[in-house]
Amino acid sequence: MQFILSRQIESALVFHLMKFAFHIFEKKVAELTMEEYAETYLQACQEMALQEKILLSEAACGVVIPKQVLLASYSFLQAEHGGRKSFFRHLQKNNLQAADYLTALESDLRVEAILARVAFQSEPVSAQEIHDYYHSRHDPFCFPEQRRARHILICTESEDAQLPKEMLRQRAHSLHARLQKDSQATNEERAETFTREALLHSDATTACDGGDLGKISPGELCAVLDHTLFHLAAGEISPIIETAQGFHILFCEAIHPGARLNFQEACQQIHQILTRKKRITACKIWLKSLFHKNPDHAETR
Secondary structure (H helix, E strand, O other), X not given: OOOOOOOOOOHXXXXXXXXXXXXXXXXXXHHOOHHHHHHHHHHHHHHHXXXXXXXXXXXXXXXXXOHHHHHHHHHHHHHHOOOHHHHHHHHHHOOOOHHHHHHHHHHHHHHHHHHHHHHOOOOOOOHHHHHHHHHHOOOOOEXXXXXXXXXXXXXXXXXXXXXXXHHHHHHHHHHHHHHOOOOOOOHHXXXXXXXXXXXXXXXXXXXXXXXXXXXXXXXXXXXXXXXHHOOOOOOOEOOOEEOOOEXXXXXXXXEEXXXXXXXXXXXXXXXXXXXXXXXXXXXXXXXXXXXXXXXXHHHHO
């Protein structure tokens, strides 16, 4: 279902609608179904209410986003949406000016900075806490299993993509068929073929390296690519995976098994886990306090 957003809707709301549509459903606002739009709208409204509380809090005092940080984040989001031209077309479809988007983005970054300030005020993790955590766990601490992977992307969102999406889909299927052609090929031969095809046809930044992603741990790729990669056998080529960016093909070049960690090896990992937990808890307690302050007390301060 297509949605045309009214010019009367606040630019901040449009900003959050765009953000959640992309992050939750990997879609543009106009591509959402009625049910998806309802969920996105609810998330956006809740986010705005929370942001208002955060930006008016004492912790927000003195938090300023440097211009270079704002512009770097803006450039990243443009690239994420297929480049500058595609991004501005996206803004126009949502009746949002670039200046208004930048204002909303700056507020978003300020909220992140405020929460980081609150999080870093949490108590440090003690050596005893690390010891107790390690010895209370029934499952062993491990280096995660990693996959050596290569990747090809046929991009549908780039401003340089001149062909219609269906033609790009056909291109991806033809490429996939070539990669799968020799079922008797060795792992090394498949790697050579995949490298050559990536150099010639991939739109990803890794194309110049033959699509090489290096060693990938779980969670480093987006969810659909991560799930696919970690269900491939060594030497196996994935089916075509479609995302908002285009058509992806993965090749699992090798599997590196995980390894059990002793206490000394696990200390840093545990420290990171407990630090993150403490910071999340600190933020939750602080956010809860914003909604439970005594109004009378606030007026007499």
